[in-house]
Amino acid sequence: MSKSSATAGKDKTMNVVVVLKQVPDTESAIRIAGDGKSIATEGIKWIVNPYDEFAVEAALRLKAKHGGKVTILSYGPQRVVESIRTALAMGADDAVLIGEDDIESSGRLQLAKAMAAAIRSLNPDLVIMGFRAVDNDMAQRGPMIAEYLGWPHLAFAVSIESDGNQVTIKRPIEGGSVTLESTLPALVTLGGSHAVWNPRFASLPGIMKAKKKPLAVKKLSDFGLDPAQFAPGAGKTRVISLEMPQERQPGRIVDGGLDTEGKARELTRLLHEEAKAI
């Protein structure tokens, strides 16, 4: 085999950026803060948004296959460093934190612009992130960032493959799935679940190593952005109030001393006559 065909068959190494958001633990009970417009954060445990954790896993698998580098990009206050270290402990190489405390309150479009500027400075082949965050559940940051980068994006992937030149994903749609591909650079958002991605845990040596991995804290001005345009309230929408879901009426235990068949009959009757649902 000639040298040229050997290199042609070899995958390119890849520079992958994973965009990571820190969110309240999904175990958290949610309470409304005193202002009526935000969530009370006292006592909240913060975690890596699960879908972004899938993205870290997917990026590490691509790196294992192709070589290259995985960089974590996140934003927000100092507490976010802990989530970034989690991703570094899983095996990511380095990280950038846009260390602006209030950047989320500058609105979603502004935040996506800032992320796009940071990504440009990192010059990756591929950006991977969750298709939604489990807090505000807007499912929009990925496509917005891709638009500002002028890149294609493939959303809601449950599988991702790449040869370093292009990326192929599978994406569930209502009643089936589709397969999409794109040349690089591109942005991919991940759907799926823990069972699909099975993200690795950080090992103890991984945690030790993570402490020494490079983590650059940057300001908006480092990306040539004007901080004045990222002030709180620069968004086009605003939350006017939060409300808790209606409390459900206390349920009824179907018992009344009935045996199994009796309870089955009674449940069927209730669903048929009372709920009129079957």
Added chain:
Amino acid sequence: MGKSVCVIAEFRGGDLRRVSYEVASEGKRIADALGSDLCAVALGSGIAEKAAELGRYGVKKVYIVDDPALENYLAESYVPIIADIIRQCDPAAVLLSASVDGKDLAARLSARLDVGLVQDCTEILVEDGKIRVKKPIFAGKCFAWNEWIEGAMPLISCRPNVMQCLTLSEDQRAEVERVDIPVPETRSRFKSMDLDTSGRVGLSGAEIIVSGGRGMKEAQNFAMLEDLAKLLGAAVGASRAAVDAGWRPHADQVGQTGKVVNPNVYIAVGISGAIQHLAGMGTSKYIVAINKDPDAPIFSKADYGITEDLFKFVPAFTEEVRKLKSTCS
């Protein structure tokens, strides 16, 4: 009359999707409240005849781009075209479905048009000429009311199966205007579509869901739930524990990291009710819990609770439903 309200319709396989009727109906309600007309945008291949059917829901005019290259949704080709049409008609508000493709389209469109988006809304109000929307956050553990700053155009995606479909007139046709915008060259490509033809009821949109959890013990025991679901015309769901154990495909997972569902009846079998699961199904109209542990948190959410061994109860319940169905038909 003020600027029109605009809805973006969704086609698949040459047919309008039901979610588009919901969005058109909601759009009509908002247009009426604002004292304006309703128009629509639709992209696809061979869609002109079908697009006119939006007239049933009060759409006066549909702008279509009809091209074989638009047969399947691809963000990179759809977004520039739809953005162009929206710029030209300068609407008072734009609505679309928070379907898989709709949410993706809305997000990118928002950045392209520099307009504010609220995704997955479950309620839209018009008060003093201002639009306000409600959306679930934290998978329904809480709800947020949003509004737009002065002068900003609302872009709203509506959660499927929540907004009511209201047919104004079966034979009312919308005027169809073909818009001449070339399909852009793209770096991304649509490769293939694989539709599930098994006839199983999908989770999203199911009227009844029978869901199994850790208490099911192993994959083959879900056959019991499949039988019950078939009788009820229901979809089969699963808790994260059941999916993580490999008993069910990930697409069946209900919860904060799975699907959020709101069927008429949710039957939770062998599910203890972790907070993430409760978030994903808490808006179901009726909740039935079948669990042998009387202290399981699921009972605090259930309208009807059965404290029984599921392996005894589910067959008995299935038998009763079978009897009921045979007497009803």
